[in-house]
Amino acid sequence: MRLAQRITPACLFLALCFTTPLQAQLSRGEDPDTGLRHWQWQEAGIHFKLTQRLPDQTRAFFGARGFDREARERIALACVFQTEFRNTAGNDQPPVEYDLSEWRVHTDDGTQPLMVRETWKPIWQEHDDLPKAARIAFEWALLPTQQEYAADDYNWGMTAYGLAPGSEFDLEFSWQRGDQQYTRRIDAIECPPDIHPQPD
Known part of the structure; x- marks a missing residue:
């Protein structure tokens, strides 16, 4: 499965790393077989990675678990x-803790929270x-809240970030280790496009 419809050689980026003054490392990459992109943050003893899931992958996953078309x-x-x-x-080192309800999605239209487990519960009550x-x-x-x-x-x-396929957003995320609170931001994350690539 390739995202050949939208991936060109000019936009391929593998292992592009950026080091901040705080010695955090952000790498952006792309799977050479699927074209799915990822964003990976490493700092202060944590590893955090986001990898795109095509909507078709999510449809298939939940379809196999009893979700009807509307819910999928x-x-x-x-x-x-x-x-x-x-x-x-x-x-x-002390354990690490996070609370996804404190994370924020930033777009040109404003700021919103993630769609965590507690967000989805009232939605499914309607089904x-x-x-x-x-x-x-x-x-x-x-992922647990x-x-x-x-x-x-x-x-x-x-x-889940509650945005349309192909949208771009910045993610403000945080975690805590002992008495130390960390808040960081990854810019220009891209929601997966709603395309339907066929296997090679």
Whole structure:
């Protein structure tokens, strides 16, 4: 599967790294096989990565778990990323904690929160015919809203940003280690486009 419809040699970027004065490292990359882009942040013993998920991938995933067409579309078109978070510090460091409800999405139209588990619950309450098993599968598929990570702990799941396919946004994200609070920002993240590439 290639995103050949929109990826050109001029916009290929692999392992482009930027180092801030705080010794944080942001890398932006692209999977050479799929064309899906990612944004990866490493700093102060954490590893945070966002990878695009095409809406078709999300449609297929939730379709296999009992979601009807309307419910699948609601998720697929909400700007979904596969998300990884790791505590890469040693045992001599306090655990890391985050709260996704505190993270913010910045666009030209303003600022909004992520669509976390608690955001989706009232939405699914309107779908009386959505099976309980499907609701449970959805909740487990999302990255937990709040999480604590001991040394070498990690987790992954989907995060949704509530924007149209192809939108661009800046993400303000935060985490805490002991008494130290970190707030950072990744600029120019791109929501996955709603395209339908065919296998090579």
